[in-house]
Amino acid sequence: MAKITMREAISQALTEEMDRDPAVFIIGEEVGVWGGTYAVTKGFYDKYGPERIKDTPIAENAIIGAAIGAAMVGQRPIAELMTINFAFSAMDYVVNQAPKLHYMFGGQFMVPLVIRAVGGGGRQLGATHSQTPDAIFAHFPGLKVVSPGTPEDAKGLLKSAIRSNDPILFIEHATMYQIRGDVPDEEYLIPIGKSKVQREGKDVTIVTYCKGLELSMKAADELSNAGIEVEIVDLRTLRPLDMEPVLESFKKTNRAVVVEEGWKSYGVGSEIVSRIYEEAFDYVDAPILRVTQKEVPLPYNRTLEQAALPQVPDIVAAVKEVLK
Amino acid sequence: MKKEQQLDLYYQMVLIRRVEERGAELYQAGKIGGFMHLYIGQEAVSTGLIAAREPRDRVITAYRDHGVALNCGLSANEVMAELLGKATGMSKGKGGSMHMASVEKNFWGGHAIVGGHLPIAAGLATGDQYAKNDNVTICMFGDGATNIGYFHEALNLAKTWKLRVLWVCENNVYGMGTSVERASAVKEIRQKAEGYEMKNSRIGGMDVTKVYEAAKEAIDYVRKNSDPYFLEVDTYRFRGHSMGDPERYRKQEEVKKWEESDPIGIFRKHLLEKKAATAKALDEIEARVEEEVNKAVEFAEASPEPAMEDLFNEIYAE
Incomplete structure (x- = not known):
């Protein structure tokens, strides 16, 4: 490696x-x-x-x-x-x-x-x-x-x-x-259309991908220090969408947060949450939350831009919320 | 052109005409759905052009594609079956009137977004340039397509990269119901090619022999020089833009006047005058077409609908 x-x-x-x-x-x-x-x-x-x-x-x-x-x-x-x-x-x-x-x-x-x-x-x-x-x-x-x-x-x-x-x-x-x-040093391929558990945990499932993964991994460390173990499922491919690892994880934790950088309305999270409700309704112990970008065109100003983008504390807060 | 080839071109033009006339009847009878754009009146353009290509030369066109499909060698059966949405159509009933194609016949569609296939045509030629062969891509489109951005991006790329594309603008006077003079800043569309320093010419499109000669020359130029060429061909569609066209934008006298230059009539007269064929021989061709089209309609009507599971097939290649 x-x-x-x-x-x-x-x-x-x-x-x-x-x-x-x-x-x-x-x-x-x-x-x-x-x-x-x-x-x-x-x-x-x-x-x-x-x-x-x-x-x-x-x-x-x-x-x-x-x-x-x-x-x-x-x-x-x-x-x-x-x-x-x-x-x-x-x-x-x-x-x-x-x-x-x-x-x-x-x-x-x-x-x-x-x-x-x-x-x-x-x-x-x-x-x-x-x-x-x-x-x-x-x-x-x-x-x-x-x-x-x-x-x-x-x-x-x-x-x-x-x-x-x-x-x-x-x-x-x-x-x-x-x-x-x-x-890996040797040649390898990763199949398209397969989600992956990037971090194992038992308390809450975080479903995310791309930038959301980077933020979620940081949030997971912070949460771990507070005694909360999240499981992170990385979609990697948005279409075709592989829900199996998501559902498997959710059936274990019964709680989920979806993290994406895009807007909330009609977003990736909307799709994931719907699918969980459709396919694992009996396992739901708390409303599933979404951490996303604020519904604004992104501004130039650095402070404003960062305020609009999802951040690690937003994820930490959402995870704690679904555990209430 | 040899006599046999001339008779074959006559056959092709009559075949297009009769396939479409029968198609129009079937459309009126509710057996064909969606949009259907007839080529009637423009048969000499595609017939002359495609007769001038080598089999390795690629053809791509817009949605007025039944004639082009037949000229490329697709059968009346396959065309009629696709119009009826049957599993035996070349696109298995999933494409319809506007989406006919055949990789085997080097016909790359049948594209329904105005101008959208022009950059794709540049891409076919890019693929050939990359493969270091001298295939020519013949890209046909209407006058209306020359006012949209795709056209300009595609022509610019073709000239900049020295792609082997013969751009053929079929100027049939109207983009849907809006005339060239109401839609285009330049009245002579070939002038747009001048903006890209592209060699070009404008020809009449009702005489198939003239189209054939011009196309031969243009294809030769493109192949030898690895340089695109722009051919503007004046023509006219005798029917509406599509089957649902109220034709408020033109007078029937104008249509009648153009109908005097019916490309099939012109070619028939030419063949008789040059003694390339007897009236009897041409009548026989027409009778043969009639039978072929009757059989195609029977074939299409008797063909199965696509299987329900085909709904989910071929969304992806893998």
Whole structure:
């Protein structure tokens, strides 16, 4: 095991898959000469050249549309969206084209496409560049939505995504590239569509993913000091959603808190809570709470922005609340 | 063009016409649902274009796609079955009128979002460029698609990356019910290609031999130079935009005037004048089409509905 950053994990997944399969190429804004706006593809342009590291115009429809077309004829493009907020410019391709083509033409077309997108707030980028709109994308059958919270998962899931024959939106968090974690030395894959228990506990189940995992792990340490042991289930994939580990944990703890960075209304938490009520109603001992972003467009001011984002104390408070 | 090929083009144009005329009847009878856009009047464009391609050249178009599907080599049976939503349609009844395709025939759809398939066309060509082959992608779209952002992003990318795409704008005067002059800043759509320093030309689209010749030349140019080409083709749809079109935006005299340039009539006259075919031979082709279309309707009506479990099949490839 080696301790590496999230950035290194994602970068390793990309190079390993590019070295393994010549059909894999990267397409996006500033992925090449610039080295990636989050430096994930730093050095790639020199190593692989302009044919495999394709710098594009700032034109999201062209980026995702062209990636879809290339995927349809057998290549395996990885399209990078500088931020997930720019997916809205290419919304037609992300939700209305890529996820439909296989089904709508009776299985004739395959779209082996990975769209890497950077989401999340906390970098004072203002309301249009800071969103966590994951739930919107997870709404659409035909698209797979993956969002890892550890370097190990990021690497293993991204490698699986690149090998998959389906369109996959792979969401990374803008403030998590520097987090460190153990990653196996040997090659490994992590299957898409499997939730994972990241920390075991008996008192309360926390269901979360991506940035929520980082915050929840910190909250868990604090709660542990107070004698409360939480179990953390990391969804890792939002669609297809694997509820088994969530339900299994909930049937043990009978109490849950869902932590996500997106807004509460119509969010990931809404889905998780509904499913628990539908499938494990008899096990519910307390109302299930959600810790989310405040329902505002994210402001620029650092203090205000942090006040709008979910924080560790919010999680601690919610866990204590469901234990009352 | 050899005589046999000319007769084949005549056959294809008549086949499109009769498949769609019967389709319209079936639609009126309630056997076809959703939107259905007829190609009647524009048959020479797709027929001439696709006749000029090599089998390895890819074709992609918008939702007015029945004719393109037939020209690419899909059978009347498959087209009719898809219109009726049957399991034997090429998209297994899940696509309908606007979503016909065949990987085997190198026909990449049938796309229903106006302009949405243009960046995908650039992508097909990007895939071919990446594979280092010299396939050409022929991308067809209407005049209406040239006013939307996709068009400009796709043309810009194609020129910047030197992609092998033949862009074919079928200017049929109206985007739904809004005429080119009410919707487009430039009246000659090929001028938009000038903005991307893209080689271009404008031709009449009612004479299939002219379309064929222009397409041959353009495809050759694209293949040899690895450079996109923009072809504006003037044509006209004799029917409404879709089956539910009140046609308040044009006068019947205008339609009648265009109908005098019926592409099938023009080609028939051409074949007779050049003595490429006798009237009897052409009548025989029409009779053969009639029989083929009758059989296609029978086939489609007798075909099974998709199985209920197919509802959940093929959402994902894996």
